[in-house]
Amino acid sequence: MTEVRGFFTRFMAVLFTLTLAAAPVFAQTWPNKPVRMVVAFPPGTPGDVIARLIQPALQSAWGQAVVVENKPGAGGNLAAGEVAQAKDGHTLLVGPDTVLTINPHLYKKLSFDPRSSLQPVTYFASFNQMLVCNPGAGIASLEAFSRLPSTKLYASGGAGTPSHMTMELLLSTLGTRLTHVPYKGPGPAAQDVIAGHVDCGFIVSSVVLPYVQSGRLRAIAVSGKERSVVLTGVPTVAESGHPGFDATFFETLMAPAGLPAAVVDKIQHDVRLVLLAPSMKARLADMDLRVEASTPQQARQRSHEDSAKWEGVAQRTGLRLD
Template sequence: MKAAFRLIFQLLALAAALAAQAPAQAQTWPSKPVRLVASFPPGTPGDVIARLIQPALQAAWKQPVVVDNKPGAGGNVAAGEVAQAKDDHTLLVGPDTVLTINPHLYRKLGFDPRQSLKPVTYFASFNQMLVCNPATGVNTLAKFTQLPPTNTYASGGPGTPSHMAMEMLLAATGTKQTHIPYRGPGLAAQDVLAGHVGCGFIVSSVVLPHVQSHRLQAVAVSSKERSVLLPAVPTVAESGHAGFDATFFETLMAPASLPAAIAEKIQHDVRTALTTPAMRARLAEMDLRVEGSTPQESEKRSREDFAKWGIVARQTQLQLD
């Protein structure tokens, strides 16, 4: 009996020591420069957000914060590097698709994103905007669905938000289009502008200036709500496909080994940087809605969207090995 009590006492003491250690870890973090590995090229929403909050994070953390772009393979290049990081000072910036879509599409990654990475916070939500070159004559979703299967559409790359939003749309409308992938949404938009490709479901912050200048025709947005910057453009759901929602999130992720106390500290400091009136206004100009979700909220949404995009991947039989 005494041995049992002694064991219980030892376990309680160990638990208390670990509980005390967690806040201490958060208080001393960061102890060296922090690297934000961006999974898409400069100028994409996640990269822009990281660079906008960089000064505030440096001030809060009293350490340099470096943004390092490592685009490729739908975010998997950067994700793989962060997943294998050996310290708590290397974080991943990119769309939530790294955790919600890529595991369904890529079978030979060499790492399991959902086991080796975890979301720390969602920076902001964003949508895709279905745009067409004016020469196509497409200005409504009904007209888009009447295009022949030979019509081409541009995306920012296989498995990216623009690709998956379009695949969800094609499945919902029972239509087919020919996919032309690019290395990032900027290049995709340029070829739709030039008329080399008919249409594209491209992140709204990239195509917004071209829509406003009437060089591209906006047809619909992918999220549940209309864009506050282009309120006349309907959602896909409003255009006859109730329940359609392809909302995405620019996300801060970390190696799964990151202690919870440090994750909470990072989320708190990021949210503080994101929610100033000036930052909200700057992101709103790019059609980005500030989130700043907790690690727990982010993990819950990630699980839900992983299930949703799994259905799309199975319906379309997409494989990107």
């Protein structure tokens, strides 16, 4: 029996050594077939735009086709579930960090755990939600917004999305309530605010930016701790009387948890080079997106911190989506 145990121990040690040695080799040959980037939200959303902008440069760097596919639904869970179960080593997920920081607190019946079955590769860029109102609603400040009666409606890009959760965080901070109207993406939400069917919405800034610039929407406040790089005259919520308020989000590239660290580091390195090109940074800045190009470790740490924050919001508001 002792000899059997000794043989088994030596066998496992050799197997472990071979596995460690194989990871760098896999990284050197990766990718050896087309790469799928599954986008968790509809076309035109920040992650989709970024994926399509960097696609040509990544195809050139990797010598393989990079296929961008949209698979929206369930706050990003449909795409996340597909990527989490992918075993080909060439399927990646593009979506907001909320897949890791918010969804686990709202969806308790998922067939997978996003935090254990997915790993962040890099934060592409940070983005804010912008509180916008129909100009005819007569709301010109956060103070005026805070006086709206609870019967008033607000639009979001969907249940559990950054748009929805940011407004819930704000309403909790203000100590007030409004009635939520979810849409299938930020674009339709913005259109109904413009049409006056809903007075206001906290909607991703890159989508509402042109409407604010044209006067079809009025910008009230920005969700993050920094002002918009385009609409510099719009204050943050923190500057509007609520210090410490910060709802910054990150468009994130994620991979299945089993993808070797050497491959993850290679992907992050190559994506970082594309994102930091001056022309790319300028194009994203025009859409109010700040390039981050973070390391996997930085993204993992921030995701852990933000998860705790959004768990608190979900508990205070009693939000559950299944």
